[in-house]
Amino acid sequence: MAEWRALKNIDPHCFACGQGNSHGLHMRFFSNGERVKSRLVIPDHLRGWHTLVHGGVLATILDEAMSWAAIHLTGHFILTQEMTVRFKKPVHIGEEIRVQSFVNERVSPKKAGLKAEICNMSGDVCAESSGLFALFTTEDFIRKDLVPAHMLEAMNESMWRSA
Numbered sequence: 001m002a003e004w005r006a007l008k009n010i011d012p013h014c015f016a017c018g019q020g021n022s023h024g025l026h027m028r029f030f031s032n033g034e035r036v037k038s039r040l041v042i043p044d045h046l047r048g049w050h051t052l053v054h055g056g057v058l059a060t061i062l063d064e065a066m067s068w069a070a071i072h073l074t075g076h077f078i079l080t081q082e083m084t085v086r087f088k089k090p091v092h093i094g095e096e097i098r099v100q101s102f103v104n105e106r107v108s109p110k111k112a113g114l115k116a117e118i119c120n121m122s123g124d125v126c127a128e129s130s131g132l133f134a135l136f137t138t139e140d141f142i143r144k145d146l147v148p149a150h151m152l153e154a155m156n157e158s159m160w161r162s163a
């Protein structure tokens with residue numbers, strides 16, 4: 001298995017991975033060509049019930065992790081089409097968590113099924129997700145006019161393209 005290497009963040013404003021978004025999660029991702037991973041501590045302002053992390057924030061983390069895996073492990077740009085989340089154990093504000101994701105199924109040339117899970121430092125799975133992702137060629141994604149072409153080109157250069 002290849003070594004884990006850091007993946008390049010492109011959009012500084014993204015709520016999940018933007019390093020310049022002062023309200024965001026500042027997620028950084030690593031891949032070994034088969035999986036994508038990240039670790040983070042949820043900031044205090046994203047709490048839900050007392051000291052618990054809001055479930056919608058955990059869903060965002062899972063969506064982001066599956067998205068990065070879908071992009072870097074299939075070599076396509078993506079849109080999340082659907083996802084399900086199972087919240088299994090509470091996650092607390094200030095607790096370090098780890099998330100990992102992978103391509104579970106190549107449903108068709110334009111669709112992939114992804115999975116992700118969030119674990120606490122004891123190794124317990126706290127939340128897990130499955131998602132269906134629409135896969136786009138660079139040309140098709142540029143045509144959709146959702147993301148500036150220069151950002152897509154910068155990301156294109158750093159993709160793994162291993163699945």
Ligand SMILES: CCCCCCCC(=O)SCCNC(=O)CCNC(=O)[C@H](O)C(C)(C)COP(=O)(O)OP(=O)(O)OC[C@H]1O[C@@H](n2cnc3c(N)ncnc32)[C@H](O)[C@@H]1OP(=O)(O)O
Pocket residue numbers: 014017063064067068078079080081110111134135136137140
């Ligand atoms: C690094 C940063 C990572 C950040 C990741 C964050 C992930 C996200 O949150 S994405 C945001 C949330 N998701 C969305 O907004 C998706 C909204 N949904 C959609 O756009 C559609 O339902 C979609 C594309 C997912 C699935 O569409 P689907 O039902 O398969 O196709 P359909 O509705 O028939 O097609 C819609 C259009 O997209 C085109 N299209 C659909 N899939 C593809 C594809 N894989 N390749 C090319 N074109 C496609 C169709 O040709 C059609 O185009 P047109 O309107 O010109 O006819």
